[in-house]
Amino acid sequence: MTALFYIAAVVAVLATLMVVTRSNLVHALVYLVISLFAVAVVFYTLGAPFVAALEVIVYAGAIMMLFLFAVMLLNVSADAPLRVPLRAWLGPVILAAVLLAEVVYGLVLTNPRLSGKEIGPEAVSAALYGPYVLGVELASMLLLAALIGARHVAARDGDRDADGDEA
Amino acid sequence: MAAVSLDHGLVLAAILFAIGFAGLLTRRNLIVALACIEIMLNAAGLAFVVAGARWGQADGQVMFLFVLAMAAAEVAVGLAIAIRFRETLKSLDVDEADEMKG
16 A cells, blocks of 8 residues: 555656646646546545545546536637746746745654554544534535636626626 | 555645646646646645544545535636636736736
8 A cells, every 4th residue: 555655646746747847738637637546546545535536526527527628618729838938937946846845844854654544434424514514514605606606707798788797 | 554654645745736836836828727726725635634644533534525625616716717818818828917907
C-alpha cells in the first residue's frame, strides 16, 4: 500500500504539472482527469475508499463533464491557444516554490505515522448525518444557489425582459 | 496495511496546491484558471483526508465532502461566467477584463 501511495503521488504531481503547462485546453483537461484519478488512488491507499469513489464520480465525472461542456459551448478551438512566454513563468514559479519549501520544511520537523486504518463509508455517513448535519443542509443550499446563479449568469440577453428579469 | 507518514501525504497536498497556484498566476485562459482553482481545492481536500487518516477519524472525509460540494458550486458559476465573458469580450483571455465596464 505504501508503494502504491508513492506511485500514485508521482503520477498526480506529473499530471498536474502537465495541466498547467499544456497550451491545448482539451489536452490540459484530459491530464486533469488523470491527476484526479491519481488522487483517488492516494485516497484509497490512505484508507478512505468512500471519498476515493466520490473523487472519481464527482470530480472526474461531473465536474470534468462541466468543463468539457463549457469547452464545446465556447468553441475554444477557434481561439489561438494562449501560449505563455517562458519568462512570465519565472516569478510565479519562484513564489510558489518558496511557499512550498516553507511548508515542506515545517512538515519534516515532525514525522508522525498515519494510522493506516480504513475509515469506511459507514463511519463517514454516521459523522455526516450526526454532528455535521447542519453542514449538509448548508451544502445543499449552496448547490441550489449555484444552480440558480449559473442559470442566471449564463442566460442570454434575449432571455431577459426589459427590467432585466429573466422571462 | 503499512502506514504512510503524515508529512508525505501533506507534502503531496502542498505540492499539488503549489502547482495549481503557479498555474493560476501564469495562465491567462479563463478555463485553465478555473481548472487550477479545482487543483488547489482538491489539494486542500487531500490535506483534510490525510489529517483524518492520521487521527483515525471520519471528520477529514466529511470535510472533503464539503470541499467537493463547494468545488462543484464554484465551477458551475465559474463556467457560467466564462460563457458570459466570451459573449461580452469575444475572448477567454483574463487580461481582456482589465476594465470594469458593464
